[in-house]
Amino acid sequence: MTKRNQPGPEGDRIVAGGTAGNEASANRGFEIVAREDFSDQTFLLDIRHPLLAKAARPGQFVIVLVHEHSERIPLTLADFDPAAGTITLVIQAVGKSTGEMQRNCHVGSRLLGVVGPMGEPSRVTDAKKVVCVGGGLGVAPVFPQARAFKENGAYVIGVVGFKNKELMFWEDKFKTTCDEFIVCTDDGSAGIKGLVTEGVRSAMARHDDIDEVIAIGPPIMMKACADATRAEGIKTVVSLNPVMVDGTGMCGGCRVKVGGRIMFACVDGPDFDGHQVDFDDLMNRLKRYAEEESLAMERWSESCRQSRETPAPTPVAPLPAPDPTSPAGPQDT
Amino acid sequence: MAKKKTIRTIPQERNPIPVQDAEARIRNFSEVALGYGLENALNECERCLLCPQAECVVGCPVRIDIPGFIEKISQGDYRGAYDVISDANLLPAICGRVCPQEDQCEGVCPVGETLEPVAIGRIERWIGDLAIQEGWENVPYIEPNGFRVGIVGSGPAGIACAADMAKAGCEVTVFEALHRPGGVLRYGIPEFRLPNDVIDAEIERVTGVGVKFECNTLVGRLFTIEQMRDEMGFDAVFIGTGAGSPTFAGLDGESLNGVMSANELLTRCNLMQAGEFPAYDTPIHLGRRIAVIGAGNTAMDAMRVVLRLGAEKVYCVYRRTRDESPARREEMEHAEEEGIDFHWLTAPVEILDDGAGNVRAMRCIRMELGEPDDSGRRRPVPIEGSEYEFETDMVVYAIGTSANPILGQTSKLRLNKWGYIDTDENLATSIAGVYAGGDIVTGAATVILAMGAGRRAASSMKAYLGLRDSEVVYLAEHAEGAARLFGIDRAEKNFARVRVA
Numbered sequence: 101m102t103k104r105n106q107p108g109p110e111g112d113r114i115v116a117g118g119t120a121g122n123e124a125s126a127n128r129g130f131e132i133v134a135r136e137d138f139s140d141q142t143f144l145l146d147i148r149h150p151l152l153a154k155a156a157r158p159g160q161f162v163i164v165l166v167h168e169h170s171e172r173i174p175l176t177l178a179d180f181d182p183a184a185g186t187i188t189l190v191i192q193a194v195g196k197s198t199g200e201m202q203r204n205c206h207v208g209s210r211l212l213g214v215v216g217p218m219g220e221p222s223r224v225t226d227a228k229k230v231v232c233v234g235g236g237l238g239v240a241p242v243f244p245q246a247r248a249f250k251e252n253g254a255y256v257i258g259v260v261g262f263k264n265k266e267l268m269f270w271e272d273k274f275k276t277t278c279d280e281f282i283v284c285t286d287d288g289s290a291g292i293k294g295l296v297t298e299g300v301r302s303a304m305a306r307h308d309d310i311d312e313v314i315a316i317g318p319p320i321m322m323k324a325c326a327d328a329t330r331a332e333g334i335k336t337v338v339s340l341n342p343v344m345v346d347g348t349g350m351c352g353g354c355r356v357k358v359g360g361r362i363m364f365a366c367v368d369g370p371d372f373d374g375h376q377v378d379f380d381d382l383m384n385r386l387k388r389y390a391e392e393e394s395l396a397m398e399r400w401s402e403s404c405r406q407s408r409e410t411p412a413p414t415p416v417a418p419l420p421a422p423d424p425t426s427p428a429g430p431q432d433t
Numbered sequence: 434m435a436k437k438k439t440i441r442t443i444p445q446e447r448n449p450i451p452v453q454d455a456e457a458r459i460r461n462f463s464e465v466a467l468g469y470g471l472e473n474a475l476n477e478c479e480r481c482l483l484c485p486q487a488e489c490v491v492g493c494p495v496r497i498d499i500p501g502f503i504e505k506i507s508q509g510d511y512r513g514a515y516d517v518i519s520d521a522n523l524l525p526a527i528c529g530r531v532c533p534q535e536d537q538c539e540g541v542c543p544v545g546e547t548l549e550p551v552a553i554g555r556i557e558r559w560i561g562d563l564a565i566q567e568g569w570e571n572v573p574y575i576e577p578n579g580f581r582v583g584i585v586g587s588g589p590a591g592i593a594c595a596a597d598m599a600k601a602g603c604e605v606t607v608f609e610a611l612h613r614p615g616g617v618l619r620y621g622i623p624e625f626r627l628p629n630d631v632i633d634a635e636i637e638r639v640t641g642v643g644v645k646f647e648c649n650t651l652v653g654r655l656f657t658i659e660q661m662r663d664e665m666g667f668d669a670v671f672i673g674t675g676a677g678s679p680t681f682a683g684l685d686g687e688s689l690n691g692v693m694s695a696n697e698l699l700t701r702c703n704l705m706q707a708g709e710f711p712a713y714d715t716p717i718h719l720g721r722r723i724a725v726i727g728a729g730n731t732a733m734d735a736m737r738v739v740l741r742l743g744a745e746k747v748y749c750v751y752r753r754t755r756d757e758s759p760a761r762r763e764e765m766e767h768a769e770e771e772g773i774d775f776h777w778l779t780a781p782v783e784i785l786d787d788g789a790g791n792v793r794a795m796r797c798i799r800m801e802l803g804e805p806d807d808s809g810r811r812r813p814v815p816i817e818g819s820e821y822e823f824e825t826d827m828v829v830y831a832i833g834t835s836a837n838p839i840l841g842q843t844s845k846l847r848l849n850k851w852g853y854i855d856t857d858e859n860l861a862t863s864i865a866g867v868y869a870g871g872d873i874v875t876g877a878a879t880v881i882l883a884m885g886a887g888r889r890a891a892s893s894m895k896a897y898l899g900l901r902d903s904e905v906v907y908l909a910e911h912a913e914g915a916a917r918l919f920g921i922d923r924a925e926k927n928f929a930r931v932r933v934a
């Protein structure tokens with residue numbers, strides 16, 4: 101007779117380490133299986149999460165918890181590979197949380213939590229000709245969309261923007277996917293000198309039959325792109341990134357104004373009609389925690405400085421040592 | 434019991450519950466109500482008339498045998514009392530703290546017709562706390578029946594349903610989107626009212642009956658309800674995703690920095706520990722003079738949290754009067770003692786900008802009570818020309834919540850016109866084998882109503898799976914090592930096995 105009413109070894113699962121179905125509880129958290137540094141600011145992580153890799157669609161994002169004290173960090177799915185069971189994130193270290201990830205996330209370490217995919221997937225329409233624009237941290241997230249449109253038979257023009265040549269990445273990936281590919285740099289060290297809007301204008305000048313523009317990047321860039329296409333009336337989809345907490349539609353912190361209505365970016369978006377979005381509102385709301393962000397950054401930099409003197413890199417999600425006293429495995433099933 | 438108690442022989446005074454002094458407590462997050470000691474608890478039990486047809490049991494949404502556990506306590510059998518309660522409710526320390534007892538068990542207590550009703554909630558809490566302290570578990574004998582049940586959402590509805598299904602022998606997994614289980618208990622109700630340790634301890638009891646919790650799992654997006662049933666091998670599914678989507682009023686100035694929902698405020702503080710920023714990474718940008726709109730439990734919690742975080746002045750702005758406030762009575766009284774400044778019959782009109790995108794002030798209008806509305810409460814109507822401005826640098830909305838859209842977006846579940854899940858009277862949804870209950874069906878209600886719904890759905894799910902819905906205790910020889918007896922008799926078990934095969 102079986103008795104499965106003993107508190108099993110899964111007991112500890114109730115603490116934050118949900119492994120979403122398919123890993124033993126000893127492997128608490130989500131393993132980082134690859135890392136690539138594009139520059140001293142931008143890096144890529146591949147994370148093992150087979151279910152998520154299978155469910156992910158272009159335009160969706162995840163929320164990452166690095167450790168017990170961390171915030172919930174929203175990051176767009178830059179890629180996903182159902183066969184390998186991995187998802188790809190491309191992260192720009194801009195503050196404490198992303199800086200900490202840059203410093204501590206290594207191959208083999210684990211993230212405490214990865215939840216998603218969140219948000220409505222991007223609508224891959226039947227558009228015949230599309231321009232996919234990525235600026236800064238938007239370059240990676242626009243890639244799966246470019247690929248999805250290509251697979252759908254569209255003519256895809258890729259436009260990406262960086263500060264300078266050194267920060268560029270994924271040129272090959274875009275080149276093999278896009279029918280045309282335009283690079284813009286602020287200093288002209290590669291491609292066109294200027295902002296991505298230059299690239300968009302140049303595409304518009306050469307093609308009068310663009311059906312859709314997808315623009316992902318800093319709000320100011322998405323705003324400029326929406327302004328550039330407004331006169332021509334070209335449908336322009338942007339992916340908004342307001343400050344989020346839960347990412348499940350529960351807090352309303354991510355609310356944005358679209359066409360005069362309040363929308364929650366995490367469940368109603370993150371994609372919206374760029375011509376309807378109130379970007380000034382978004383930019384103002386992104387400043388909400390500026391004071392706290394710089395305080396956190398200062399403290400963090402200080403602690404990095406100190407730990408450099410006594411190097412002892414902390415593991416990302418400190419794993420509890422397996423408890424030898426806990427019952428070994430399910431009783432007798 | 435020797436002689437039959439009467440209203441005249443019982444102790445006349447309700448035993449007071451010790452509370453932390455208001456001056457001290459507004460500077461800490463420790464519990465406000467400290468709970469009964471043994472003597473108080475025993476005294477209060479003496480006040481119960483042990484009515485044979487106990488109305489309090491009917492008044493309790495999960496039908497706890499209240500006279501049953503009170504009698505056990507009076508006999509000195511505290512462990513037995515815990516077993517009586519936890520047969521119906523695995524979360525007594527939680528419910529004893531947060532239930533609106535005045536509207537339920539205590540509201541119908543006959544003692545209350547002449548005197549103050551028996552303090553059932555406080556006694557329940559005392560037993561719940563004692564059980565945690567002593568490490569008691571009420572783990573019944575469970576025989577696996579091979580059925581797998583998936584539960585979406587780890588709030589009180591999900592937990593109650595999970596516990597009942599696990600006790601019936603099903604293999605139960607609860608999926609939760611956030612990184613900690615508990616639903617509103619965890620992210621909404623603050624530490625000084627419901628400590629996290631208490632939630633942890635009682636949820637551990639639920640894992641004790643075999644329920645597995647999987648956090649960080651956003652159902653609908655990671656997999657759909659239909660996939661749970663068709664591909665993942667769940668024989669039945671229960672949805673208890675709550676009504677967590679905060680409402681705003683659509684006033685000018687709502688997107689200014691400094692305006693947030695109570696859910697955001699409470700989630701930052703309770704779930705993410707923003708009060709301890711920068712030791713924890715999630716910040717909260719606290720104002721000095723904070724206005725909270727609304728006067729329900731959520732509003733009370735929001736006000737009392739910001740007070741403890743160091744706000745100088747906290748206002749409550751509510752368009753009706755104190756009598757119409759839906760908050761638990763005790764919370765209202767505590768909020769008043771703590772110095773919250775209540776503005777009854779006042780409605781916000783506009784939130785004003787400081788010129789840099791932050792809140793500077795709020796314009797309000799005074800109201801008066803008119804004719805009764807649908808809810809039977811007198812409708813507040815604005816008094817013309819009574820608008821005024823008052824200074825505030827943070828505005829928190831606690832004016833209600835609505836249905837979360839994710840499951841509607843991702844499944845074929847039939848929703849009603851407000852976006853809540855449509856169910857029949859047995860809590861079955863439009864998808865066979867999928868049941869729903871709690872706030873996602875009724876709209877925002879209470880912990881214990883959600884638990885009651887979870888239990889009702891469990892009984893429908895047992896019927897659907899062909900399991901007998903019974904709390905009757907069977908055959909002693911089944912009992913090897915199990916603390917108590919519970920479950921389904923052998924003949925029926927065999928029937929279930931045949932079905933599975």
Ligand SMILES: Cc1cc2nc3c(=O)[nH]c(=O)nc-3n(C[C@H](O)[C@H](O)[C@H](O)COP(=O)(O)OP(=O)(O)OC[C@H]3O[C@@H](n4cnc5c(N)ncnc54)[C@H](O)[C@@H]3O)c2cc1C
Binds near residue numbers: 176196370397
């Ligand atoms: C849906 C969504 C998808 C995102 N995808 C990516 C991505 O793929 N790669 C990536 O590098 N970043 C992405 N971000 C932004 C990323 O979440 C923030 O950069 C990160 O949370 C900043 O945390 P921090 O502590 O490192 O910096 P902080 O010190 O908190 O902030 C530094 C700066 O970043 C801005 N910022 C803070 N929070 C956010 C936020 N939630 N969104 C945008 N800007 C913010 C602040 O205004 C500030 O100027 C995304 C954000 C959202 C909402």
Ligand SMILES: Cc1cc2nc3c(=O)[nH]c(=O)nc-3n(C[C@H](O)[C@H](O)[C@H](O)COP(=O)(O)OP(=O)(O)OC[C@H]3O[C@@H](n4cnc5c(N)ncnc54)[C@H](O)[C@@H]3O)c2cc1C
Binds near residue numbers: 608610621732837878
């Ligand atoms: C601040 C506040 C104070 C309150 N105080 C009291 C009180 O004192 N007494 C009282 O009786 N009631 C109180 N209530 C009301 C009470 O908490 C709720 O009625 C009750 O919690 C509802 O339970 P539920 O199980 O239906 O949903 P919830 O408690 O809301 O739980 C739902 C859970 O489902 C999860 N979820 C949602 N969508 C998904 C998804 N797609 N996939 C996976 N998981 C998902 C959510 O993250 C959440 O954890 C209060 C509510 C609030 C907000």
Ligand code: FES
Binds near residue numbers: 344347351354366
């Ligand atoms: S992040 Fe909380 S509602 Fe969108």
